[in-house]
Amino acid sequence: MEDTNASSVRLPQAMCDRRQQLEWAPPTWMGDVCEAILHKPYCHLRLLGSHNSGSYAITKDSPFSSQAPGIFSRSGVKVLARSMLAKVCADWAKTQSLNILQQLLGGVRYYDLRIVWERARDSFSGRWWIMHTLHSVPLSDAIRDIATFYLSDASRAAEVITLDFQHVYCRADDKGPATASLLADLDPIAPLLIDPRRLNMHSTMKAIWANPCRIFAVFPQYVCDWFDARCASLHSREGSVYSVWHNCNSKQQLLALLTLQSTGADCVPEAASHRLSVMQAVLTIRGGDVVAGVMPNAQRFTVADLAEEVNSDSLKCFAMAHLQKQPAPGVLMLDFVERGSCSVALPQPQNTQVMMAPIQLCVMLNFVA
Numbered sequence: 001m002e003d004t005n006a007s008s009v010r011l012p013q014a015m016c017d018r019r020q021q022l023e024w025a026p027p028t029w030m031g032d033v034c035e036a037i038l039h040k041p042y043c044h045l046r047l048l049g050s051h052n053s054g055s056y057a058i059t060k061d062s063p064f065s066s067q068a069p070g071i072f073s074r075s076g077v078k079v080l081a082r083s084m085l086a087k088v089c090a091d092w093a094k095t096q097s098l099n100i101l102q103q104l105l106g107g108v109r110y111y112d113l114r115i116v117w118e119r120a121r122d123s124f125s126g127r128w129w130i131m132h133t134l135h136s137v138p139l140s141d142a143i144r145d146i147a148t149f150y151l152s153d154a155s156r157a158a159e160v161i162t163l164d165f166q167h168v169y170c171r172a173d174d175k176g177p178a179t180a181s182l183l184a185d186l187d188p189i190a191p192l193l194i195d196p197r198r199l200n201m202h203s204t205m206k207a208i209w210a211n212p213c214r215i216f217a218v219f220p221q222y223v224c225d226w227f228d229a230r231c232a233s234l235h236s237r238e239g240s241v242y243s244v245w246h247n248c249n250s251k252q253q254l255l256a257l258l259t260l261q262s263t264g265a266d267c268v269p270e271a272a273s274h275r276l277s278v279m280q281a282v283l284t285i286r287g288g289d290v291v292a293g294v295m296p297n298a299q300r301f302t303v304a305d306l307a308e309e310v311n312s313d314s315l316k317c318f319a320m321a322h323l324q325k326q327p328a329p330g331v332l333m334l335d336f337v338e339r340g341s342c343s344v345a346l347p348q349p350q351n352t353q354v355m356m357a358p359i360q361l362c363v364m365l366n367f368v369a
Contacts, residue, residue, distance in 0.1 A: 009319040009361075010345045026107035027149075029363050031158030034205070037366055042160060042208060042216075043201040043276045046322060046365040048358050049110030049333035050103055051095050051282045054130030054142050058094040060087040062134040067116050067169045091302040092285045093133040095335040101145035106338060107359035109161045110278070110331045115139050116169040117178040125177065128185055131169075140185045147188040150214065160208055162216040162276060164241055168223045179226045186217070186231070193217050193233035201240050202274040216240065216276075242268060242329075243278035251310050254283055258314055261328050262321035268329055279321075279329035281314035303335050311340025315361050319344075322365045332362060 024032035037045060098106065118135075119126040128139040146163075150156055170178045186193070194213040201216065208214075213233075221236045248254035261267065261279060268277045283306050311334055319342060321328030334340070341355045344364075356364065 009316055009323065009342055024363060026359050027105045027153075028155050028159065029107050029359070030109070030160060030205075031155070033363065033366060034158060034209075038206050038209075039204055040366075041202045041204055041274075043274065043330060045205075045330055046318075046362045046368075047109045047162075047331045048107055048337060048362040049112065049278060049331040050108050050337040051112050051280070051333050051335050052093075052114065052132045053096060053100065053103065053108075053111040054113055054139075055094050055132040055136050056096045056099050057136045058090050058132065058134050060090040062090060062093075062136065064089075064134055065116050065129070065131040065169075066118060067131065068133050089133055091304075095132065095282070095303045095307075097304070097336060098338060099145060100142045101149055103337065104146065104149040104159075104161070107363065108337055109159065110276070110333065111161065111163050112333060113139075113142070113163060113165050114167040114169075115165060117171070117174055117181070119171075119174055126174065126181065128178070128181055138185075139182075143185055143188050146215070150189075150192060157214070158209060160205070160214050160216070162218060162241075164237065164243070164278075165217075165219045165223070166237070166243075168220060175226060183227070183231060189215055190231075190233070194235075195233050196235045196240075197232065200235070200274075201276045240275055241278065242272035242275040243280065243333075245280060247284045248282075249284055251283070251306075251313075254281065254310060255313055255317065258317035262317045262324070262326065267327040270327075273327070276331060277329035278331040278333050279314075279318055280333050281310065281318070282333065282335050283310060304339075307334065307336035307339050311336070311358065312342060315340055315342035315356075315358060319361055319365060322368055325368070332358070334358060 022033050022036065030037065096103070100111070103111070114131055115128050116131045117126055118129055130136045130139055130142060146161075150159075192213050192215045194208070194211070194216050199208055199211065199213075216235055217233060218235045218237045218240050221238050224234045224236050227234065246257055248257060258279065258281060283303075285303075314332065314334065318328070318332045337358060341357055342361050344354050344356050344361070346352050346354065
């Protein structure tokens with residue numbers, strides 16, 4: 001038993017007692033544990049987040065985005081490169097298997113979104129697409145999923161989510177129609193958007209729940225500036241989210257970084273303590289890996305393979321950081337967010353171990369005093 005516990009996260013008795021007093025379900029977990037988080041600032045909660053949340057629909061037949069990197073966007077070689085590397089690119093670009101509604105029902109409360117405005121051929125009209133090198137789904141599809149989550153079941157009314165639009169791509173001469181289209185896409189959830197003039201990431205859950213709005217829509221400042229007074233419910237990313245991209249290319253490199261964060265050696269700076277901070281527990285693809293993937297007899301990996309390899313260790317690092325009460329990020333952002341588990345050792349008198357899925361572990365950590 002002792003050897004097993006050495007590789008497990010050990011829970012304090014008080015946390016176990018508190019956890020057993022409250023029953024919760026992933027679709028409604030915030031409301032279910034409201035007593036435990038009522039007086040906590042939103043940015044101090046422990047939340048499960050998904051990386052490139054909207055990439056679930058990417059396949060080898062998905063169109064390449066106009067913002068595809070490197071050789072995929074150079075006109076002289078892009079047709080050849082795209083045809084040769086489409087399958088490999090899809091394996092690396094798809095980082096989630098669940099759609100947005102399924103992620104919401106699974107308890108995910110932070111969404112990493114990258115969108116691009118694509119103009120229709122020979123026209124100034126167009127639409128916003130969720131992308132990760134390749135197109136996945138129109139933004140409107142994801143927004144419809146979010147509206148469905150809230151409007152189809154009143155028991156979910158306490159759930160508070162963050163839509164973090166990390167990258168918003170639009171040509172300067174398309175800004176007019178693109179802005180109008182973005183407003184239209186957001187319209188189904190407009191009544192749920194939290195006004196930054198009233199509430200922010202450091203507001204307590206009690207203060208947020210005192211209002212009917214439940215969604216932090218976070219955009220780069222330059223996008224907020226597009227709207228002027230037409231949409232005042234957008235939060236500037238620069239003042240709302242602390243999320244440092246480290247470009248880790250190996251499991252060893254990633255776990256070394258997460259270990260630093262879990263021991264406080266690479267903690268969230270005091271100046272960012274009022275923002276929602278994100279632990280990016282994901283690996284970055286190298287261009288050479290994509291090219292090598294088309295070679296005969298090449299050993300091919302997908303993001304799904306890597307998630308199976310790193311998610312469980314990432315969960316342990318995240319748990320240890322918060323159990324040791326280090327100033328660690330509150331959001332654990334994963335690829336294939338449903339995968340991985342963490343062995344948790346329950347103290348006496350139970351003297352047992354349980355395997356916790358990502359959402360179970362994140363919710364449990366909200367019982368840390």
